[in-house]
Amino acid sequence: MDQDPRPRPSAPAHFATTRWSLVCAAGASPAPAQRRAALEALCGAYWKPLYAFARRRGQRAAAAEDLVQGFFARLLEKNELAVATPERGRFRAFLLASFVHYQSNERERAAAGKRGGGRVHLSFEVYAAEAELGALEPRADESPERVYERAWALSVLERASARLRAEQARIGREPVYDLLVPVLAGEEQARSYLELGMELGLTENAVKVAVHRLRKRLGELVRDEVLQTLDDPRELEDELARLHLALAGPAPDSP
Amino acid sequence: MSTTCRRCGATLPPGASACPRCLFALGFPSSEPEPASDPRPSAAPRTPGPAPGLAELAPLFPQLELYELLGQGGMGVVYKARQRQLGRLVALKILPREASQDAAFVERFAREARALAQLDHPNIVRVHDHGEAQGYPYLVMEYVDGQNLRQRLRAGGLAPREALRLVPQICDALQYAHDEGVVHRDIKPENILLTREGRVKVADFGLARLTGEPEGGLALTRAGETVGTPHYMAPEQLERPREVDHRADIYALGVVFYELLTGTLPRGKFDAPSRRVEVDVRVDEIVLKSLEHEPERRYQHALEMKGEVQAAAAAPAAASGTAAASAPASAPAAPPRPLSWPRELVGWTAVFAFAWALFGWAFDGGWGWLVPAGLFLALLFDSAARVLSGAKPEWRAEGGWFFGVALAHRRRGAKAERGGAGRGLGFALALAALACLALGMIGLWETTSPGYAGPPDGLTHLGRALQADYPALLRSEGAGAGLDPERVRFEELGTGLLEQPGLLLAGAALLVLAGALAGAGPRVSRARAWAAAAAASACCLAPLALYQALTVAFDRAPVAQVSAAVETRSPSLAAALQTLPGCLADAGYATRVRAYVTEGEPGARTDPALVLAYAEPSSPLERWHLGLRGAERRRPDVLFRVRREAEAAGAPARLTVSADGGVATAEQAAEWNAWLEQLLVQVLPRVY
Numbered sequence: 001m002d003q004d005p006r007p008r009p010s011a012p013a014h015f016a017t018t019r020w021s022l023v024c025a026a027g028a029s030p031a032p033a034q035r036r037a038a039l040e041a042l043c044g045a046y047w048k049p050l051y052a053f054a055r056r057r058g059q060r061a062a063a064a065e066d067l068v069q070g071f072f073a074r075l076l077e078k079n080e081l082a083v084a085t086p087e088r089g090r091f092r093a094f095l096l097a098s099f100v101h102y103q104s105n106e107r108e109r110a111a112a113g114k115r116g117g118g119r120v121h122l123s124f125e126v127y128a129a130e131a132e133l134g135a136l137e138p139r140a141d142e143s144p145e146r147v148y149e150r151a152w153a154l155s156v157l158e159r160a161s162a163r164l165r166a167e168q169a170r171i172g173r174e175p176v177y178d179l180l181v182p183v184l185a186g187e188e189q190a191r192s193y194l195e196l197g198m199e200l201g202l203t204e205n206a207v208k209v210a211v212h213r214l215r216k217r218l219g220e221l222v223r224d225e226v227l228q229t230l231d232d233p234r235e236l237e238d239e240l241a242r243l244h245l246a247l248a249g250p251a252p253d254s255p
Numbered sequence: 256m257s258t259t260c261r262r263c264g265a266t267l268p269p270g271a272s273a274c275p276r277c278l279f280a281l282g283f284p285s286s287e288p289e290p291a292s293d294p295r296p297s298a299a300p301r302t303p304g305p306a307p308g309l310a311e312l313a314p315l316f317p318q319l320e321l322y323e324l325l326g327q328g329g330m331g332v333v334y335k336a337r338q339r340q341l342g343r344l345v346a347l348k349i350l351p352r353e354a355s356q357d358a359a360f361v362e363r364f365a366r367e368a369r370a371l372a373q374l375d376h377p378n379i380v381r382v383h384d385h386g387e388a389q390g391y392p393y394l395v396m397e398y399v400d401g402q403n404l405r406q407r408l409r410a411g412g413l414a415p416r417e418a419l420r421l422v423p424q425i426c427d428a429l430q431y432a433h434d435e436g437v438v439h440r441d442i443k444p445e446n447i448l449l450t451r452e453g454r455v456k457v458a459d460f461g462l463a464r465l466t467g468e469p470e471g472g473l474a475l476t477r478a479g480e481t482v483g484t485p486h487y488m489a490p491e492q493l494e495r496p497r498e499v500d501h502r503a504d505i506y507a508l509g510v511v512f513y514e515l516l517t518g519t520l521p522r523g524k525f526d527a528p529s530r531r532v533e534v535d536v537r538v539d540e541i542v543l544k545s546l547e548h549e550p551e552r553r554y555q556h557a558l559e560m561k562g563e564v565q566a567a568a569a570a571p572a573a574a575s576g577t578a579a580a581s582a583p584a585s586a587p588a589a590p591p592r593p594l595s596w597p598r599e600l601v602g603w604t605a606v607f608a609f610a611w612a613l614f615g616w617a618f619d620g621g622w623g624w625l626v627p628a629g630l631f632l633a634l635l636f637d638s639a640a641r642v643l644s645g646a647k648p649e650w651r652a653e654g655g656w657f658f659g660v661a662l663a664h665r666r667r668g669a670k671a672e673r674g675g676a677g678r679g680l681g682f683a684l685a686l687a688a689l690a691c692l693a694l695g696m697i698g699l700w701e702t703t704s705p706g707y708a709g710p711p712d713g714l715t716h717l718g719r720a721l722q723a724d725y726p727a728l729l730r731s732e733g734a735g736a737g738l739d740p741e742r743v744r745f746e747e748l749g750t751g752l753l754e755q756p757g758l759l760l761a762g763a764a765l766l767v768l769a770g771a772l773a774g775a776g777p778r779v780s781r782a783r784a785w786a787a788a789a790a791a792s793a794c795c796l797a798p799l800a801l802y803q804a805l806t807v808a809f810d811r812a813p814v815a816q817v818s819a820a821v822e823t824r825s826p827s828l829a830a831a832l833q834t835l836p837g838c839l840a841d842a843g844y845a846t847r848v849r850a851y852v853t854e855g856e857p858g859a860r861t862d863p864a865l866v867l868a869y870a871e872p873s874s875p876l877e878r879w880h881l882g883l884r885g886a887e888r889r890r891p892d893v894l895f896r897v898r899r900e901a902e903a904a905g906a907p908a909r910l911t912v913s914a915d916g917g918v919a920t921a922e923q924a925a926e927w928n929a930w931l932e933q934l935l936v937q938v939l940p941r942v943y
Contacts, residue, residue, distance in 0.1 A: 157275050160282075184281070185273035195485050195493055215281050222282030240282050247276035248265050 019228045020091040036076060042091055042229065043072045045159055049092075049151035050099050056144035057103075071102045090239060091229035092152055096145070149246035156243060160221035164214065176200055176210055183211050184218060309334070312349070315388040319347060319395070335398060338383075344398035345383060349391045364392050371460055374435060378428035380448065380458040399456045404444035404511070408518065415534045418515035419568035421447075424455035425508055426561035432460050433501040433557060440499060442507035443487045444514065486510060486520050490548050502550035505557060509545030512564075521546060537567040684765055691762030828863045831897045835868050838938040844893065845873035866897040891927050893934065 019038040047068055054064035075098065161181075168177040179196060193207040200207065226239050259267060265276040309321050312334070319336040325346060326333045334347045350364075368385035371394075375381065384395035404421075407413065413421070425447060432439060439446075439460050448456040485493070489506035492499045513521040516528040516538070527539040541563050547553045554560040828851070836846035847870060851863035871892040 153279060154275055157279050161278075182272040185275075185277035192485070198485060199493070218278065219281035219283070222279060226282065240279075244276065244279050244283075247279055248263070 021231045023091075024089075024231045040076060043075065043095075046091070046095060046152060046155055046229070047072065048155050049148045050095065052151040053096065053099065053144050053148040054103070056142075056147040067103065067106065068099075070106065071099055074102060089231040089235060091231075092149075092239070096148055146246065149243065153243035153246045156222060156225045160218060160225050163221050163225075164218050167217070168214075176202075177214065180207070180211055180214055184215050312391075315391065316347065316393075319345070321347065336395075338395075344400075346380075346396045346398045348394045348396060350393065361387060361392070368394060370435075370437060374432055374437060374460060376428055376431040378424050378455050378457060379432065379460060380456045396458070397456070399448040399450055399458070401448055401450040401456075403458075404447040404449060404515065407449055408444055408514065412518050413515050415516055415528075415532050415538075416568070418512065419534075419538070419564060420453075421449075421455050421515065422508070422512050422564045423561040423568075425457060425511070426557040426564065428455065428457040429501070429504050429508065429557035430561070432457075433504070438499065438501050439504045439507075440492070441487070442504050442511060444511055447511065486522070489550065491550060500550065501557075502553050502555065505545050505553050505560060506547075506550075508557070508560070509542055509553075512545065513542050516542070535567045537563070541567060684768055688762050688765030688768075691765060828866055828897055832863055832866045835866065835895060835897070835938070836870075839868070839870045839895075840873070842934055842937050843873055843890075844870040844934075846870045864898070866895075868895040868897075869893075870895065890930065893931065895938075 019042050023035050023039045023042070050068050050071070051064055054067050055061070059067060165174065165177055168174050179200060183193075183196065192204075193211070194204045196202075197204045197207040202210065223236065223240070226243065227233060227236055230236060230239060259265065263274060263276050263280070265274055267274055309324070313321055316336070318339055320339055322335040322337065324332065325335050332349045334349070336345050336347045337343065338345055364387075365385070368382065372382040372385065380399060381397035382394055383397065386393060402410070425442075429439065429442075437460050439457065441459060442457070446457060446459045448458055450456060487507040487510045489499070489503035492503045492506075510521060513519075513525070513528060516534060517526070517531045519525075521542070527536075528534055528542055529536050529539050541560060545553050545560060554563075832849070832851055836849065839846050846868050848868070850867045852865040869892070872890045
């Protein structure tokens, strides 16, 4: 285990702040089970970018799945957090670096006829991932790293949207959410607030308010999701900007 | 193909409902204030920017002399102008300039404008010319001196009569354009102009489609603005804008109609027009039908709607249920279908007469003709109930009567069609009711026909009269045989089904119920449906009563009496008493009354000396023959007498059995005599 340079108060409130900080926390304050649970949750949330990365690097679907599974198994079982990386503070960077590392090791292991792990199995929906991979449409000149970042950003958004939807569902406003999703992005709409309101039985103004609130909440959730992958909350803005950039059009600086 | 977000330019994943990048950007802190939740109207309708000034336009249209700005809307700006060469006034409509940036639009505009210029109808604003001047696509149109319906509504609204006069004209315009393959897509009061002479001119045909096509990246409408006006847009226009057909115009016209009548828009749970203004309930039906959610359930053609509006306009506004009987007759000759009420009646009567003749010939009279008769009555009832209830005559146009339509609606799973099943049930009930009534009528024939005023010997089989007269008869019979009249025993075994006046009442009640169910279609008020059902019942009973009257009038043959007697020996009359009803039942007779006279003391179990049994054919089919000549008695009622004649002590008793039956005509007497003898032969061996 490497040492976290920052002093970390052991107040439980702080433990709950981000998952990644929980995993990275020095010392024995979070119980191993807690660490493991946090890591598992993170891995479960961000397997798609890894899968996309592996696919982009030429792996076939089955092989990519095996690889990601094997990687997570190893990560979770052996608690291999000792991978040296300059961006240790971000789960995204850590995960990619570890995975690359694992992949090269794995190639050697595979050559030696050994196959590791497999006892821990996160449930993946590879079919969905494949479909999304198609949706990601990697451009010919795009690096796997960029694909990884883009998939990461999409995963963040997906999780935030799912949480928002669940929140809305709890208060019975699922239909409102579903109808207003396209509007949230704020682009030119095919349908006016007035029409949407007619469909939902709301006034135009009520729709505006609802859209505003949903936007605000989605923003909060996106921030929270990103925060969960950071060790240092101060990096939030930087990470957000980076992911936002990843979602943009063709890469300005493809390696 | 991937598309890009119009806002941030990012590539959108296929199938994405929103740009992920824009969504993600919500994560950045923002200070956008929440819109006020105060439901004040947020802003005036967006206008497409400042209208080009006259000075700016004048050089572009040298052929025109521009006068003034007439109006400005989402789809362009309209100026009043004069064509210099022809000297005629025209309206120049300039479409937003952005449109012409797109080459595809320019081409489509030319194509559509050509189609619009083809529309030549007195109720459609004529398009004289079109083109593009320095980036402005324009149309030169007929100038209409007057106001549009919106202005008219603002100026103080319209009387319902006026609305009823205007809507058929709009229908005409729509039907014409639809026939030409042009759908308006944006029918609203602003687009319906009214000349000073009061003629309707529909403007802007097809322009909504032209300017609203979302394909080709053309965005003539500003952000947040939709093509068409939401309040007037059919549901499918909002949901599936590309699948819109002419029925969306009919929906929009329904909204306009409602607005013309009531001054408000039919939003949410709205009142029927007749609850707000003094109009016929049929107008409600028209408005509601044109506002049906499913296009299939609206009027399929504007012409259909026109016919009904005219019919409703022609009828006096106050048509209550009872007075309605005369109203439908005044329905003017409207579109070829549905048939008007008198035509319908004449048509069905002809069909009925033909069917009756056919069945009468095929079955040699008999009950076969009841099939067409029943059908006729049911159809008559159906028509009457439907028309009188003010329900929808166009159900016919949909290809069926109550029953058929009800089934069709159920098959379509149209839950909203309240009363669909009710109408089906109503129809079945109506048939049952008519059957009851027909049987009740036969009972009436029995009792009122002079030929059958009663059975022989003054024995009447009418209820209480029977009970009063029968002992008297027995006493006289017994006295003739030297028996004590005080020792008469009398048993009424049952009254004939057909004599039950309850049957008639039940029939009438069923009919009314059926009518209520049948008439209680969508949005026909219950009271009205009941009234209509009662009126329809009367309509149906009228032919029956007529038939009854004819039967009575022509059936004036005298009462005759035949009797047949067979003598035999019997050890006991008690056995005859017991077995006679069974024997008669086997012969198709029902024993109504049985009586006997004993020789011993009252109450003592002694052998009877005289037995009388009154019986009648148990089935109406056996009793009556309903032929082309009218109702004929087919078999007589009979009075059986079984008498023991003790001549001398120790001698075997002689048993005399006789049967009496009433007849109507002399020819029938011989026939019936033979029939009675046959009956006796059947019965006698089993009696002793």
